[in-house]
Amino acid sequence: MEVRRLSVNQLGSESVALMTGRPFDQARAEAAVRELLIAVGEDPDRPGLLDTPARVARAYREVFAGLYTDPDDVLDTTFDEGHQELVLVRDIPLYSTCEHHLVSFHGVAHIGYIPGPTGRLTGLSKLARLVDLYAKRPQVQERLTSQIADALMSKLDPRGVIVVVEAEHLCMAMRGIRKPGASTTTSAVRGQFQTSSASRAEALDLILRR
Ligand SMILES: Nc1nc2c(ncn2[C@@H]2O[C@H](COP(=O)(O)OP(=O)(O)OP(=O)(O)O)[C@@H](O)[C@H]2O)c(=O)[nH]1
Numbered sequence: 001m002e003v004r005r006l007s008v009n010q011l012g013s014e015s016v017a018l019m020t021g022r023p024f025d026q027a028r029a030e031a032a033v034r035e036l037l038i039a040v041g042e043d044p045d046r047p048g049l050l051d052t053p054a055r056v057a058r059a060y061r062e063v064f065a066g067l068y069t070d071p072d073d074v075l076d077t078t079f080d081e082g083h084q085e086l087v088l089v090r091d092i093p094l095y096s097t098c099e100h101h102l103v104s105f106h107g108v109a110h111i112g113y114i115p116g117p118t119g120r121l122t123g124l125s126k127l128a129r130l131v132d133l134y135a136k137r138p139q140v141q142e143r144l145t146s147q148i149a150d151a152l153m154s155k156l157d158p159r160g161v162i163v164v165v166e167a168e169h170l171c172m173a174m175r176g177i178r179k180p181g182a183s184t185t186t187s188a189v190r191g192q193f194q195t196s197s198a199s200r201a202e203a204l205d206l207i208l209r210r
């Protein structure tokens, strides 16, 4: 079995955001949170809130860590196993952030792919890492779903990819329309899952089986 490992990506202090080339700015984030507390009518100097700007800034860094991670680095481990049939990982938990309200949406992702002619596989954990990478960005659920599918298509060159995301949006539950429990399902199908209704039905049956 051939294992290719090109590089290991860790979010380090030198990391810069892929889209802007800027590192995380802790001081700026702290100042912004302090301003927000003032704007909503709070006193940021009361004891309970004194450490909050620093804490929230650190939490934002963690929640948006995917802005600093290259998907190519996540999918750098591949195996030429010759496996030609469906590989499916179900119920990968995800926490993401709705880019409209900056509150959480959370749920599960299911990822299936049919390897290409060489049977190139990636590690199962890499599928979950890929979900994390794209989830830890300001997102909309549809884009999150497509980005996972497109990254797998371009890196593994498989016959097909199917990604299904089921999530609850807190922006719909705790505010606005206030419909807790409403669940949103999005899918992205590529390659054989797009062209063959039998392949798609088989995968969806396995994905949605409870
Ligand atoms: N398609 C899609 N819509 C989303 C997602 N996350 C949040 N939204 C929606 O984004 C929309 C933003 O609508 P706006 O009218 O600009 O914002 P708003 O006044 O806060 O809207 P309400 O949430 O309806 O109160 C809302 O309908 C949200 O439900 C997502 O992942 N995908």
Ligand SMILES: [Zn+2]
Pocket: 098, 099, 100, 101, 102, 103, 169, 171, 172
């Ligand atoms: Zn929202």
